[in-house]
């Protein structure tokens with residue numbers, strides 16, 4: 001085994017200043033080595049594209065069952081029941097088959113007309129107002145309605161409970177900092193609302209949630225797993241989509257030339273979205289645990305080592321994306337980014353969030369000729385998620 005020393009990073013990537021603008025430190029971490037030690041947390045991290053990808057593709061060596069955060073769930077209990085993301089084969093395989101069966105590209109196609117109808121209604125309303133907030137009035141409102149309806153939960157209480165619950169959930173995928181604790185404390189109590197509203201009898205007939213329960217009826221998963229999967233959709237799928245919409249819109253507002261191209265030709269929306277996933281990955285980092293002694297990038301990692309996978313950094317790695325990796329460019333071939341992960345845990349909700357984004361942003365780009373900031377946007381600071389909480393704008397109709 002190689003014994004390459006591990007570079008120690010003294011700056012803390014989870015400190016609020018670095019979370020606000022993580023890219024300079026990510027660059028330093030990538031330069032320092034293929035695996036680095038984050039001194040503040042005594043945790044290993046991979047920040048280069050190559051190592052992040054190879055970790056995610058090797059689920060036997062880099063397991064998820066010990067938790068997707070820095071805590072080792074083999075030794076420390078989790079606040080929530082361990083779901084699909086924090087499981088390994090064969091348990092993972094059963095849950096994944098059921099969920100992927102329900103959220104397949106074909107399965108979600110039937111949702112398009114309802115999504116389009118609401119996108120038209122929402123953009124009508126926003127054009128009427130001209131001045132509004134791209135996050136609060138659009139990126140949050142749209143998924144809360146269409147995604148919530150698709151999963152099949154009651155409408156009442158979604159806005160008050162779901163985003164905070166998601167932020168609490170994601171706070172466990174990073175270290176226990178003051179900021180992480182704030183998000184956790186603000187949202188963990190919303191779990192009771194989620195439990196009650198995802199109960200089988202509260203799910204609308206034919207919804208994605210109801211379809212998951214049919215898998216349990218057929219004995220393909222247990223009833224406990226069905227309940228977990230319905231909750232997993234809500235906790236993993238809402239904040240991420242809100243932040244992805246915000247990131248795409250903010251990238252376009254900040255690059256009016258790119259917005260003009262998308263307005264001219266809405267077929268480019270898909271490219272604008274993928275480039276935004278690369279450029280401002282909404283789920284920035286999560287963890288794996290080594291199941292055995294291994295070597296990564298020439299660095300020895302004993303069994304049981306927690307390794308942070310900074311996909312937000314991998315997606316800016318110049319070795320992979322070229323010298324202009326820090327530029328938002330919708331002409332780039334952004335496919336192959338790691339914003340949805342890679343390997344067996346790669347985001348199962350991808351077809352659904354892509355549909356939501358495609359429908360809303362296509363309608364927006366078609367109807368809005370130009371969009372300008374009216375005051376500075378506000379970031380949503382979080383230890384695992386990256387996004388905006390406010391982007392106030394004025395728009396001009398086409």
Ligand code: HEM
Pocket residue numbers: 064068084085086096103232233234236237238240241244282283286338339340341342344345346347348349350352353354
């Ligand atoms: C654009 C929005 C989204 C982003 C950026 C995103 C990102 C990710 C990432 C990076 C992973 C991999 C985590 C890992 O490897 O440990 C993941 C997994 C997952 N995502 Fe998403 N996600 C999004 C939307 C959704 C939606 C809409 C849903 C639900 C409908 C969802 C449900 C899940 C689930 C259940 C997993 C675990 C899959 C598994 O372990 O097999 N996500 N997501």
